[in-house]
Amino acid sequence: MGEKEKLILIGNGMAGVRTIEHLLKLAPDKYEITIIGEEPHPNYNRIMLSSVLAGGANMQDIIVNDWDWYKDNGIQLVTGQKVTKLDTKLCTVTTHTGAQYQYDRVILATGSNPFMLPIPGADKEGVIAFRDIRDCETMMETSKTYKKAAVIGGGLLGLEAARGLLHLGMEATVIHINDYLMERQLDEPAARMLQRELESQGMKFLLNKQSASITGRGRVKALQFADGSELKTDLIVMAVGIRPNTELAKSSGIEVNRGVVVNDYMETSVANVYAVGECAEHRGIAYGLVAPLYEQGAVLAKRLAGVETAGYAGSVTSTKLKVSGVDVFSAGNFTETASTKALRIQDDLGGTYKKIVIENGKLVGAVLFGDTTDGTELFSLIKKGENVEGREKELLLGISLDQLGGGNPLAKYEAMPDDEIVCGCNGVSKATIVEAIQTKDCNSVASIKACTKASGSCGGCKPIVEGLLKVYAGDAAAEPVKEGICGCTTLTRDEIVAEIQRMRLLTVKEVMNVLGWNEPEGCSKCRPSLNYYIGMLFPEEYVDEKESRITNERFHANIQKDGTFSVVPRVYGGVTTPSDLKKIAEVAEKFEVPMVKFTGGQRLDLLGVKKEDLPKIWEELDMPSGHAYGKTLRTVKTCVGSTFCRFGTQDSISMGIRMEKAFERLNTPAKVKLAVSGCPRNCAEATIKDLGVVAIDGGWEIHIAGNGGVKVRATDLLCVVKTEDEVMEWSSAFLQLYREHAVWNERTSQWIERVGLDFIKKALENKEDRLALKQRIEKTLSLTNDPWKEIIENKELRKNFEQLTGLEPATK
Numbered sequence: 001m002g003e004k005e006k007l008i009l010i011g012n013g014m015a016g017v018r019t020i021e022h023l024l025k026l027a028p029d030k031y032e033i034t035i036i037g038e039e040p041h042p043n044y045n046r047i048m049l050s051s052v053l054a055g056g057a058n059m060q061d062i063i064v065n066d067w068d069w070y071k072d073n074g075i076q077l078v079t080g081q082k083v084t085k086l087d088t089k090l091c092t093v094t095t096h097t098g099a100q101y102q103y104d105r106v107i108l109a110t111g112s113n114p115f116m117l118p119i120p121g122a123d124k125e126g127v128i129a130f131r132d133i134r135d136c137e138t139m140m141e142t143s144k145t146y147k148k149a150a151v152i153g154g155g156l157l158g159l160e161a162a163r164g165l166l167h168l169g170m171e172a173t174v175i176h177i178n179d180y181l182m183e184r185q186l187d188e189p190a191a192r193m194l195q196r197e198l199e200s201q202g203m204k205f206l207l208n209k210q211s212a213s214i215t216g217r218g219r220v221k222a223l224q225f226a227d228g229s230e231l232k233t234d235l236i237v238m239a240v241g242i243r244p245n246t247e248l249a250k251s252s253g254i255e256v257n258r259g260v261v262v263n264d265y266m267e268t269s270v271a272n273v274y275a276v277g278e279c280a281e282h283r284g285i286a287y288g289l290v291a292p293l294y295e296q297g298a299v300l301a302k303r304l305a306g307v308e309t310a311g312y313a314g315s316v317t318s319t320k321l322k323v324s325g326v327d328v329f330s331a332g333n334f335t336e337t338a339s340t341k342a343l344r345i346q347d348d349l350g351g352t353y354k355k356i357v358i359e360n361g362k363l364v365g366a367v368l369f370g371d372t373t374d375g376t377e378l379f380s381l382i383k384k385g386e387n388v389e390g391r392e393k394e395l396l397l398g399i400s401l402d403q404l405g406g407g408n409p410l411a412k413y414e415a416m417p418d419d420e421i422v423c424g425c426n427g428v429s430k431a432t433i434v435e436a437i438q439t440k441d442c443n444s445v446a447s448i449k450a451c452t453k454a455s456g457s458c459g460g461c462k463p464i465v466e467g468l469l470k471v472y473a474g475d476a477a478a479e480p481v482k483e484g485i486c487g488c489t490t491l492t493r494d495e496i497v498a499e500i501q502r503m504r505l506l507t508v509k510e511v512m513n514v515l516g517w518n519e520p521e522g523c524s525k526c527r528p529s530l531n532y533y534i535g536m537l538f539p540e541e542y543v544d545e546k547e548s549r550i551t552n553e554r555f556h557a558n559i560q561k562d563g564t565f566s567v568v569p570r571v572y573g574g575v576t577t578p579s580d581l582k583k584i585a586e587v588a589e590k591f592e593v594p595m596v597k598f599t600g601g602q603r604l605d606l607l608g609v610k611k612e613d614l615p616k617i618w619e620e621l622d623m624p625s626g627h628a629y630g631k632t633l634r635t636v637k638t639c640v641g642s643t644f645c646r647f648g649t650q651d652s653i654s655m656g657i658r659m660e661k662a663f664e665r666l667n668t669p670a671k672v673k674l675a676v677s678g679c680p681r682n683c684a685e686a687t688i689k690d691l692g693v694v695a696i697d698g699g700w701e702i703h704i705a706g707n708g709g710v711k712v713r714a715t716d717l718l719c720v721v722k723t724e725d726e727v728m729e730w731s732s733a734f735l736q737l738y739r740e741h742a743v744w745n746e747r748t749s750q751w752i753e754r755v756g757l758d759f760i761k762k763a764l765e766n767k768e769d770r771l772a773l774k775q776r777i778e779k780t781l782s783l784t785n786d787p788w789k790e791i792i793e794n795k796e797l798r799k800n801f802e803q804l805t806g807l808e809p810a811t812k
């Protein structure tokens with residue numbers, strides 16, 4: 001064998017070392033490899049610095065290639081040295097210590113430099129970036145002595161930094177130049193939802209702010225803004241974007257634009273000099289996320305190994321914010337133009353938002369907030385670029401994603417091409433994962449992570465890894481590892497409920513303290529759910545914690561898109577009276593309510609009410625709250641029934657009113673809608689309700705767990721009974737069973753899919769059990785009050801209510 005060629009990698013970071021890993025697989029003996037890195041560490045996962053800061057990992061966990069890896073692969077590693085000269089004629093590289101190395105080929109993988117705003121005072125102590133281990137350590141050290149932190153830049157990096165600083169016990173204020181966050185990844189509605197969620201976690205924001213200077217003697221004391229205002233702070237983290245690190249290439253005469261210009265084979269303008277990663281610019285784009293950089297690395301490794309490759313053709317990117325308790329996903333081109341069509345659904349109550357963008361019949365972009373389960377599959381469709389015409393609405397509703405395999409949810413994993421990248425962060429293909437399952441006995445997500453690195457960084461690919469496990473490991477797949485209810489805990493809903501009950505934990509704070517929450521303030525997922533679980537278990541002792549409720553429940557009204565509210569008084573069974581109608585009309589006129597509308601639940605909605613008018617309107621209406629805003633009983637829709645309808649077999653109206661009077665004000669895991677129809681013609685549409693009662697000759701059918709919303713589900717028949725009292729008995733028992741077993745925010749339609757109809761039937765088949773459940777629901781109901789009345793009659797409550805602001809308490 002001839003002498004090995006000398007290959008030097010400049011930059012011991014993610015893209016460069018990944019290229020070498022590939023190369024070693026393709027041509028292990030072709031090169032004598034030297035890696036020179038400025039940082040004093042072996043290659044580590046920069047992505048995971050956010051997790052280190054937020055307490056989810058320690059420094060040891062993020063090492064990708066330890067010192068032994070370099071030794072074992074015969075690589076000469078030079079750390080702590082910056083390459084200051086690249087002589088492309090003599091083919092040498094020189095480091096800042098004067099050490100010189102000869103090369104046959106050299107790769108530039110110098111990454112990016114964080115952009116530091118060139119404002120007066122930016123050189124003061126306490127002004128840092130967030131790019132490497134040293135920055136992370138500085139933040140951790142600073143938090144031991146100082147309390148106030150400011151992060152300039154409300155992009156991915158800035159928000160992850162601010163979340164980490166909160167975790168370290170600092171007050172974190174994000175200063176953003178734009179009027180909404182993450183404008184490079186999100187549209188405005190999603191960004192607003194994100195901001196509310198982060199505010200509920202304790203993060204503060206100053207939007208539309210231009211930083212002008214930093215004051216302080218030696219160490220930073222305050223950040224001053226162009227509008228003359230200032231923020232006192234002990235630490236400033238700049239996260240306002242990055243610039244490709246091209247210094248070395250430029251000084252060596254290599255063509256540089258924004259980044260080091262490369263062709264499809266990662267070759268620069270100079271022979272035998274290559275560039276890969278964030279420092280490279282390909283077809284005008286310098287990427288800032290690892291997935292495309294790894295694709296570039298795979299191409300370069302082939303080129304260096306002499307293996308034929310089609311070349312790098314550019315990438316579509318997707319991002320996921322790595323902040324616990326927040327699910328945000330963005331992919332492709334999500335901005336609207338003259339040639340695109342956008343479809344969106346926004347559920348302010350459920351705290352979810354989804355937008356898809358179509359161009360020339362193809363899916364080109366998506367933004368998801370709150371529920372990102374469809375993210376990976378939408379991203380895959382964007383990358384494939386296949387025509388989705390006619391399926392747009394299904395994609396929006398997530399229907400076709402469920403049914404990509406003709407109803408078999410696992411078929412899509414089988415159909416996935418072998419070379420499709422499953423884990424973008426770590427560049428792991430389907431074939432690699434399947435090989436790990438089939439030949440390396442990997443039977444869990446954890447073992448696949450250990451073996452292939454898939455799912456080890458942002459976690460966004462975990463659902464696909466789980467899907468592949470189901471298909472390719474089959475029965476050998478280990479039980480999925482249980483997941484906590486949110487990022488603040490590893491405990492499941494059932495474990496938490498059991499512990500609350502066992503230890504009689506009576507406040508949200510107590511639960512979080514005793515059960516070792518890793519975020520002391522919790523987040524907007526766990527706080528309202530704990531509030532619900534404690535109230536469900538101990539209705540007599542528990543004092544409802546208003547601050548742990550979702551925004552609309554704190555206002556007892558639905559917040560509208562313009563910041564006004566809607567008022568919906570209760571109209572039992574949809575039956576009103578002339579005097580109530582008059583009252584509503586008078587109030588609407590007096591308070592100049594812009595719109596009065598009939599709702600789908602057979603009542604009247606006063607829309608566009610100002611916050612300050614809410615208590616006054618409730619007082620004048622003197623009607624109970626219709627609870628149109630909460631996780632509680634909403635409406636009982638009724639048809640005309642036997643009183644007037646010639647087909648009616650039973651009195652659906654009186655049955656419906658009896659049910660509404662019995663169950664109003666009931667706290668439930670998610671909203672609950674009921675309906676009663678007077679005959680099987682079912683005019684009240686009872687078979688798409690959470691609980692639907694349909695009259696038949698000589699009795700009633702009780703249907704459960706339907707839904708008419710985003711994902712339509714027809715009810716299952718629970719039982720047939722003869723009398724109205726039996727309807728009440730079964731309905732009470734069913735609703736209490738749901739209250740006691742469902743996960744907070746889980747609709748009955750989702751709950752039944754999880755636990756199965758058989759479980760519910762079994763739990764209710766025994767009369768004694770039914771009566772026990774009925775007794776428990778009645779106890780709870782006897783302790784409820786009308787919230788509007790409470791506020792009107794209690795001065796303290798009214799004062800507190802009047803002090804509530806639109807943004808401050810906002811949770812999903």
Ligand SMILES: Cc1cc2nc3c(=O)[nH]c(=O)nc-3n(C[C@H](O)[C@H](O)[C@H](O)COP(=O)(O)OP(=O)(O)OC[C@H]3O[C@@H](n4cnc5c(N)ncnc54)[C@H](O)[C@@H]3O)c2cc1C
Pocket residue numbers: 010011012013014015016036037038039046047048049050081082083084109110111112130131132157245248276277278279287288289290291293320322425458
């Ligand atoms: C906190 C944080 C979180 C992130 N999270 C995500 C995420 O969730 N998803 C995602 O896709 N991306 C994320 N990124 C971006 C991702 O980390 C980068 O895209 C990736 O690390 C770039 O790889 P690279 O090899 O091009 O550069 P780097 O990883 O920065 O490596 C470049 C290396 O070269 C060294 N170097 C530079 N110049 C010289 C020189 N002259 N001589 C010797 N050595 C030199 C540098 O010291 C550095 O070690 C995150 C970044 C940060 C900072």
Ligand SMILES: NC(=O)c1ccc[n+]([C@@H]2O[C@H](COP(=O)([O-])OP(=O)(O)OC[C@H]3O[C@@H](n4cnc5c(N)ncnc54)[C@H](O)[C@@H]3O)[C@@H](O)[C@H]2O)c1
Pocket residue numbers: 117152153154155156157158160175176177178181182183184209210211239240241242287288289319320321322
């Ligand atoms: N989860 C992830 O995928 C993740 C996490 C962290 C970092 N990253 C990557 O790291 C890189 C750096 O992230 P980033 O967030 O710094 O870059 P970015 O360019 O995505 O965001 C910078 C943000 O700072 C704002 N900004 C610019 N000038 C400002 C000013 N003077 N005052 C206040 N705000 C200002 C911009 O409007 C922008 O939203 C990016 O490539 C990013 O993709 C990714």
Ligand code: SF4
Pocket residue numbers: 639640641642645646647648649652677678679680681682683684
């Ligand atoms: S469901 Fe039957 S009883 Fe009720 S309105 Fe329709 S036809 Fe009449």
Ligand code: FES
Pocket residue numbers: 422423424425426454455456457458459460461462
């Ligand atoms: S896609 Fe981020 S860990 Fe796999």
